[in-house]
Amino acid sequence: MKRTSLTEADCPVARALDAIGDWWSLLIVRDAFDGISRFGEFRRSLGIAKGMLTARLRDLVDCGVLETAPASDGSAYQDYLLTEKGRALFPVVVALRQWGQEHLYAPGERHSVLVDVVAGKPVEKLALRSADGRPVGWGDTRVEKL
Numbered sequence: 001m002k003r004t005s006l007t008e009a010d011c012p013v014a015r016a017l018d019a020i021g022d023w024w025s026l027l028i029v030r031d032a033f034d035g036i037s038r039f040g041e042f043r044r045s046l047g048i049a050k051g052m053l054t055a056r057l058r059d060l061v062d063c064g065v066l067e068t069a070p071a072s073d074g075s076a077y078q079d080y081l082l083t084e085k086g087r088a089l090f091p092v093v094v095a096l097r098q099w100g101q102e103h104l105y106a107p108g109e110r111h112s113v114l115v116d117v118v119a120g121k122p123v124e125k126l127a128l129r130s131a132d133g134r135p136v137g138w139g140d141t142r143v144e145k146l
Helices: 012-020 023-033 040-044 049-061 088-103
Strands: 066-072 078-082
Touching: 012 023, 012 088, 023 040, 023 049, 023 066, 040 049, 040 078, 049 066, 049 078, 066 088
Parallel strands: none
Antiparallel strands: 066 078
16 A cells, blocks of 8 residues: 655644654654664664664665764775754653553553653653743644644
8 A cells, every 4th residue: 555645734733644654764763862873772672673673774864854964983894974953852762661661561561761860860751832831732622734
């Protein structure tokens, strides 16, 4: 089945999913935040087929989430590095992580946590706030077309 492109959709969620919406792409971005930058490292971490990884890395480079650079160790390999656009996905990855922690683990089940390196404590749960600082939920918002 041919994939439908959402690059021209009116909805920013649809466009974002078109760019990074499959699980492999988000897991690659997660691994990049964790310091992975080489093809082989991504492959070992994810257990993904070479062809699939090649395609996902190419797509992430093409949409500007990752960029390639000569390997930092001077070898013939290349590194895949997060761009500014890619680093802007950090709150998205954190939100998915926190949602998963809250809803997909049994009480007491072991899982990883995101820790603030300065304080040495888990990062607080993300919260959406209005322009004046009030916490807002889905019932406090609406979508308006510009």
